[in-house]
Amino acid sequence: MEWTSLLSTTMGALIALAASALAERRRWLRESEQRTRDDRRAAYVAFLNATAEASEILINIARGHDRDETALARAGTVLRDSNVLPRRLELSLVADDQVVEQATLTVTLLRTYRDTVARGLTFDTEEFQGARTAFNDQRDRLTQRMRGTL
Numbered sequence: 001m002e003w004t005s006l007l008s009t010t011m012g013a014l015i016a017l018a019a020s021a022l023a024e025r026r027r028w029l030r031e032s033e034q035r036t037r038d039d040r041r042a043a044y045v046a047f048l049n050a051t052a053e054a055s056e057i058l059i060n061i062a063r064g065h066d067r068d069e070t071a072l073a074r075a076g077t078v079l080r081d082s083n084v085l086p087r088r089l090e091l092s093l094v095a096d097d098q099v100v101e102q103a104t105l106t107v108t109l110l111r112t113y114r115d116t117v118a119r120g121l122t123f124d125t126e127e128f129q130g131a132r133t134a135f136n137d138q139r140d141r142l143t144q145r146m147r148g149t150l
Contacts, residue, residue, distance in 0.1 A: 054082040
């Protein structure tokens with residue numbers, strides 16, 4: 001009879017330990033996934049903010065709100081000045097391949113947009129509007145893709 005109660009106690013303790021370890025593992029996985037989502041979200045926001053800043057600078061130059069002797073030179077360096085390229089590299093570390101592809105296309109269209117403004121084209125030209133619309137549409141597609149991964 002003594003062996004039965006000792007065996008029952010031991011089995012109960014082992015089951016409790018296993019359940020506790022399993023619960024701890026699940027909690028750790030959940031927290032790890034949350035940290036990964038938070039890291040992605042931060043990289044996504046940083047990249048989108050950088051592209052928004054670059055776009056805002058370009059549109060202000062094209063509209064003539066921010067025109068001075070250095071305006072076209074600032075348009076030429078907008079990707080660097082707004083940290084778009086470093087943010088894209090950051091994104092490539094935490095995002096899935098489809099988001100990285102979409103981000104690369106967004107940067108390509110932002111370069112076209114930048115080149116349009118750097119050539120001195122103004123807001124009311126068809127070429128400027130086409131470049132701006134293509135960039136904004138692509139950024140919207142990228143944002144939707146990003147949302148799908150969070």
